[in-house]
Amino acid sequence: TQADELLQFSSREASERNLLRMVFTAPDLRRRLPDWQQDASNMLAQFRCDLAVAPEDPVMQTQIEELCQLSPDFRHWWEASSMEGYNRGISSLLDTEGEHHTYTHETLIVDEHRHLKMVVYFDC
Template identity: 30%
Template sequence: MDGRAELGAFLRSRRARIKPEDAGLARYGERRRVPGLRREELAQLAGVSVDYYVRFEQGRGETVSDTVIGSVATALALTGTERTHLFNLARAISPGPAVAPQRQRLRPGQQALLDSMTTTPAYVVGRRTDIIGFNALYAELLGSLATVPPAHRNTAWLVFLDDDVRGRYVNWESKARNVVAYLRMDAGRHPGDPALAALAEELTNRSEDFRRLWADHEVADRTHGGYSMRHPTAGDLTLNYESFQASDDPDLSLIAYSAEPGSPSHAALNALAEHAPLRY
């Protein structure tokens, strides 16, 4: 991916969502050709010259200090995750060769842990939303995971290009937005990852929904949340998930799902676990 283009697109997308009056700037009733803040207005709010900010947005600011980047982030009212993403993008354009990250693998002990979680759908996700490992109940919940080729065991690929998986999410749009936001975050952390660039290109070429969401430049980290899933025999299940980051690899996380004890979803999940194989 072009780091300079990514930085510029992210900054423009964040300028576009801020109204001048919300930032304490007068509009004087003039017509504006673009939504949100102009470059000169953002430069004023960040306390830098217009030329300095323009160079930064165009990716020509290799020597921009952390203080300036922080001032721009504050002026744009970025969230903590967005601020981290901005710093990642800014650092990625610094001189130096891009380094592709090493392949991630699951240790036997990690797979054994997954297999022991017989009543809890769980999987390990890595960079690019790659599914590094999973247990039988998660495969049963997702549907296509056990039979899909290993090269396509990737959450983004499945959510956008596998009709069976797409149909498993009651609110597919919410899941899709989250997945794209995770990919954007990864792109900032690893701008030299050719596999991520290839995945984004394939999804852009094959999915109109992905193109639409990718253009929003939203970013997010996995923490916790919930989805409503639809299983062909168990019916609809309301599930919560928690994310646990690996201590030796910050790009590797265990995601485990659960249902509210005593709820219909909990009963359905237990019934599903009884009929799921011990492992795939």
């Protein structure tokens, strides 16, 4: 699929197939995100909003702990606790050949109580 070609999910361990985690911990992806700082900051702000709905969720708490250990940027921004402007996905990405892709996206709530969301990307 195009998503796997761009994000290389199949080459990652199942526990690493989370876009927020990948944005902060995968150097190969970070190099291919022209607006990395803005996209990462927006995604973190959205994650904070999601966490507000379930602040004691053990899966989300584990993700926070892991990302704080794995990413100095995540840890720094997490401690800053900003919720300024958020967005659920990335806005542009360079594919593995260096071609630039721009995206819009929509979020579908899969299960409100388990906080599962699916972000669908549309190539512009």
